[in-house]
């Protein structure tokens with residue numbers, strides 16, 4: 001690491017130095033840029049957290065005298081997102097290698113850019129995997145050698161700054177360890193920037209990238225960096241085809257994630273305070289009358305969109321409010337979308353050991369497919385069948401065939417067929433009181449849907465009688 | 466009494482326990498936990514973030530925990546697999562956090578989304594290396610609430626990541642429950658912040674509270690600074706966190722007993738399979754077989770003493786699991802042949818009917834006279850039908 005002035009040493013955790021970096025490694029130059037930037041911004045180190053991934057670059061947090069999180073390979077930005085969203089007041093720096101940021105952590109990288117969360121991501125781009133011994137990175141320039149591309153890489157590399165820009169980072173700059181003035185300047189701008197900021201630094205790995213590609217000593221590698229790049233502004237050198245632009249590519253002020261989230265919390269808290277006035281229903285008297293069988297098993301079946309799940313929930317809610325023990329289960333998964341589905345309730349006067357319906361005492365069939373698929377009824381049980389469910393099916397002896405859909409349409413909409421069926425079931429069996437069902441409707445439905453469903457419940461009660 | 470869904474009970478339990486941070490990625494059958502948190506946390510000035518995958522979700526949770534928040538995530542098998550590396554990191558860094566895995570039938574995408582108990586070993590051993598692996602389960606909606614509070618309490622008191630294994634049935638089932646006002650534990654601030662060693666005990670100071678703190682997944686000293694080449698120190702630090710959990714006892718080892726006082730045959734069950742096991746106990750008792758149930762709310766660490774005590778008093782034990790036999794391996798190792806331990810298994814996404822468990826016991830009681838291993842194998846196969 002280059003020598004530093006006394007004033008900068010207070011930012012370093014010198015007890016861990018010399019660290020793991022090789023002599024001549026560019027990572028120390030980058031770190032020098034970081035501490036210079038922190039010094040220029042007068043950041044208090046106890047309010048700074050540096051989060052690193054795994055790799056030579058990922059070790060940086062150890063050498064800064066701030067709090068440090070040295071995390072897992074590729075995930076530093078995700079850890080940092082957790083820290084920053086929980087403590088938006090902290091200054092959070094994220095140090096990553098190019099493999100860390102753009103290979104294993106590529107997904108976290110683009111999503112952090114998109115979220116525009118106020119983190120400063122510093123990508124130490126040495127074109128290789130230093131820590132593991134010089135393998136190909138997603139940034140290895142085409143044709144360059146690594147231990148896994150001994151004949152030269154045939155893959156086009158990522159342009160990390162371009163990627164950051166496209167993914168929505170609101171500050172993006174690229175520089176090199178050769179550009180010792182721009183380096184701390186961009187990092188300082190990035191830390192001060194209120195949003196997701198990326199500084200990509202081309203840095204030398206003399207040990208692997210340099211040696212495998214015969215680039216010479218660290219000083220010669222700085223010349224390589226200089227020749228590889230051209231500054232977009234001021235244009236001090238002439239651009240050669242194939243050179244990488246360096247400079248500040250973007251600095252926009254866009255809404256920042258933690259600030260938007262704080263606004264959202266205020267809105268949510270205000271809405272919750274406004275809704276606080278709504279009172280609960282009066283408790284209902286216990287329903288002491290015996291169940292036809294105890295436990296009593298009910299199955300609602302139909303097709304996705306018929307509100308079968310809600311019918312079960314309403315029954316369980318109503319019966320529970322009258323002091324019954326209740327369990328509701330539902331068939332779930334792909335088949336719940338469109339195909340046949342079922343929703344089952346067990347009612348009992350005592351604790352229910354097994355939560356699934358084994359042999360239903362009451363079955364409601366709302367669709368032909370459900371009628372075919374969910375068979376089985378306890379002897380002495382009842383089955384209520386929507387008349388259209390009989391299409392292509394023969395009703396069994398004792399089936400109660402009712403015009404549930406027609407009744408729902410007359411009550412104001414086919415949508416309410418579930419509540420018509422529930423009303424019919426309750427009217428026939430007396431499992432729950434009408435008051436309990438009405439209260440359950442009020443608890444479970446949006447106010448705008450209430451009138452339709454209240455009419456449907458009354459109509460269902462009527463057809464069932 | 467309120468009618469609530471298992472996943473809702475989990476979210477309510479988390480809030481009761483003081484959870485202020487949720488990061489997650491959607492997956493059936495766990496998504497309702499996330500959706501509830503998205504609805505409830507902002508109004509309480511808690512944080513909810515939808516991350517880009519489950520790896521990121523647990524990473525964010527760990528980051529938030531080090532910012533001082535009680536934090537959680539919830540997922541199902543495929544996401545739980547992705548979380549393993551960071552779960553190991555949480556253990557290595559003694560990070561309090563709660564990870565819910567609502568199990569569905571695997572491997573891979575499997576049967577989405579029928580219930581399973583296939584992640585039992587993954588919860589304990591899924592990440593590389595040894596670590597403490599506290600894992601709780603629940604079989605009813607009320608229990609989901611209680612166990613979620615317990616998961617936070619244990620995680621806060623012992624500074625350990627706690628896994629809560631639910632399953633597709635428990636997550637989606639609704640039951641009428643009373644939500645008790647349970648005691649809440651919160652990580653202890655150090656008595657002397659200046660002398661605080663982040664990895665010296667179970668007291669805790671977040672990052673950004675005035676003292677620079679170093680957290681790393683490398684082997685480290687009590688100060689937090691890396692000691693990546695000192696094997697003896699690494700062994701000591703690992704033993705320390707493992708011993709802390711092993712020594713905890715009752716608060717962590719949660720069990721429930723049903724009709725065990727005079728039981729001659731025992732069922733050991735956990736999670737959703739404990740429900741039909743309760744039903745089976747009733748069926749068997751009605752026909753004169755003195756069956757009892759030891760329900761394990763904590764499966765890791767395994768409540769070994771309770772299992773040994775039961776083994777000493779019973780003619781045989783049956784372990785019904787919705788997997789090909791996972792916890793039974795550890796139970797057999799604990800029982801050490803003192804009594805036959807039979808496995809009853811299903812991997813078809815169906816919960817055991819009570820009658821199936823009762824039949825397995827009935828048959829075993831009739832056939833198992835001399836406790837020798839080959840006989841059990843036959844019984845086991847017969848029980849599969």
Ligand SMILES: Cc1ncc(C[n+]2csc(CCOP(=O)(O)OP(=O)(O)O)c2C)c(N)n1
Pocket residue numbers: 054055056057058073096097098099100101124126128129130131132137
């Ligand atoms: C999940 C995982 N996979 C692989 C590794 C091994 N590994 C450690 S660092 C590293 C790459 C380092 O390269 P880079 O991120 O470019 O940083 P550098 O070392 O060059 O600074 C790899 C592959 C790991 N630690 N974790």
Ligand code: SF4
Pocket residue numbers: 020021022024025026027056057126130131204205206207208
């Ligand atoms: S291997 Fe390369 S990147 Fe790593 S410390 Fe050495 S020179 Fe730097």
